[in-house]
Amino acid sequence: MVTEAGVREALREVMDPEIHQNIVDLNMVRSIQIDGANVAVELALTVAGCPMQSQIRTSVEEKLRSLTGVEAVSVKLGVMSDEEKKTLLEHLHPAKEAKSPIMDAESKTRVIMVSSGKGGVGKSTVTVNLAVALARQGKKVGILDADIYGFSIPRMIGAMGQPTALGENTILPLEAHGVKIISMGSFAGEDTPVIWRGPMLMKALEQFLTDVVWGELDYLLLDSPPGTGDIAISAMQMLPKARVLIVTTPQASAYKVAARVGLMAKKMNLTVLGVVENMAYFICDNCSKPHYIFGQGGGEETAHSLNVRLLAQIPLGAEVRERGDSGEPVALHGADSPAGQVFSQLAQEVDKEWQ
Ligand SMILES: Nc1ncnc2c1ncn2[C@@H]1O[C@H](COP(=O)(O)OP(=O)(O)OP(=O)(O)O)[C@@H](O)[C@H]1O
Ligand SMILES: [Mg+2]
Incomplete structure (x- = not known):
C-alpha cells in the first residue's frame, strides 16, 4: 500500500538542482494526497517562474512512479509564501551572522x-x-x-x-x-x-x-x-x-x-x-x-x-x-x-x- 511516509521518503531523494539539497528538507513539499494508487503532491518553488521547474517536476514524477503500488502521479507547482521562504532562508543560512x-x-x-x-x-x-x-x-x-x-x-x-x-x-x-x-x-x-x-x-x-x-x-x-x-x-x-x-x-x-x-x-x-x-x-x-x-x-x-x-x-x-x-x-x-x-x-x- 502506498503511504504518505513512503512518498515523503521517496521525495527525499529528489534534489533541488540549484540548492543541491532534497526538496523535503527544503520545505518545498506542501502536501501529499494519496487516493488508492493515485498520488498528488503540491510543491512550493523558491521563485516564480523558476527555470528549473520542469526538471523538478520530471524528477518527482519519475521518483513517485517507481514506487510499488503507484499508478498515477500529479504534481502541482506553487510559489513559496513569504513565511515559507523565511523558513527556507533560516534553513540555508542557519543563525546567519554578519560574517560568512x-x-x-x-x-x-x-x-x-x-x-x-x-x-x-x-x-x-x-x-x-x-x-x-x-x-x-x-x-x-x-x-x-x-x-x-x-x-x-x-x-x-x-x-x-x-x-x-x-x-x-x-x-x-x-x-x-x-x-x-x-x-x-x-x-x-x-x-x-x-x-x-x-x-x-x-x-x-x-x-x-x-x-x-x-x-x-x-x-x-x-x-x-x-x-x-x-x-x-x-x-x-x-x-x-x-x-x-x-x-x-x-x-x-x-x-x-x-x-x-x-x-x-x-x-x-x-x-x-x-x-x-x-x-x-x-x-x-x-x-x-x-x-x-x-x-x-x-x-x-x-x-x-x-x-x-x-x-x-x-x-x-x-x-x-x-x-x-x-x-x-x-x-x-x-x-x-x-x-x-x-x-x-x-x-x-x-x-x-x-x-
Ligand atoms: N598557458 C597559456 N597558454 C595560452 N594562453 C594563455 C595561457 N595562460 C593564459 N593564457 C591567455 O592569456 C590571456 C590572459 O590570461 P588571464 O586572463 O588568465 O590572465 P590574468 O592574469 O587573469 O589577467 P588580468 O590581470 O587581466 O586579470 C587570456 O587570453 C588567456 O586565455
Ligand atoms: Mg584575471
Missing part, C-alpha cells in the same frame, strides 16, 4: 587567493583550471571572482546565467563543471563596465563571501585583480587564513613584480602557498621540443625569493586560450591534454602542500 562562515577561524574551507603583481599573466586561467582539476579529484570547490571590475570567470568556466537571489541577502551561486561560481560579471553583464571606488568594491567582496550560499566547501579560490590594490588588501584582511598562490611568467625580470604580492601577503601575516609559472614553455608540433618563448627561471626565482615551492609550470598553448574562451577549461580533459595533465598535478600538489 568561511571567514570564521574554525572554518574547514581552504581559501586560496590566486594573485600576481602583474596583469595578464594567467591568474584567471589558473584559477579556473585549478578549480576544475580539484573538483575532478572529488573536492567541493567554489570560485569567488574578486576581480570585481575586470571579471572574466563566467566566460572562462562557461557559467553565463544569472544567479538566483532568494531573499535580500541570500544568493545561490552558479555552477559549472562541478564548481560553484560568483562573479560581478553575472550581475553586471559582460559589456557593462563596473565603475566603483574602493568602498563599493569591498562591500561587493564581503557580500560575495557572506550572502552566497556556498555550503560546505573544501576549497574556495579567489581570482584576484592584478597588483596590491584595495581589493587585495581587503581580501587579505577579511580572510586571514587564506593562502596566496602566486602566478608569474618565466622572464627572469618578472619575479620582482610577482614577488611583491608575496611580500605583501607575508606582511599581512598570510601564508604563501607556492608559485605557478604560467606560459613556461611551448611545445612545437614539428619538433616536439620545448621552446622558452618568454625566457626561463622566473618561477624558480619567485619561489626561491619567497622561500616556497614552485608547484607547477604550465605550458603555453593555443588549447589553453581557446578552451578558456569557450568555457571548457583544458583541465576538464585531465591527462588527455598536456596542459590538463599539469593542472591535475598542480591540484595534487596544492592538496599535499596544505597538509
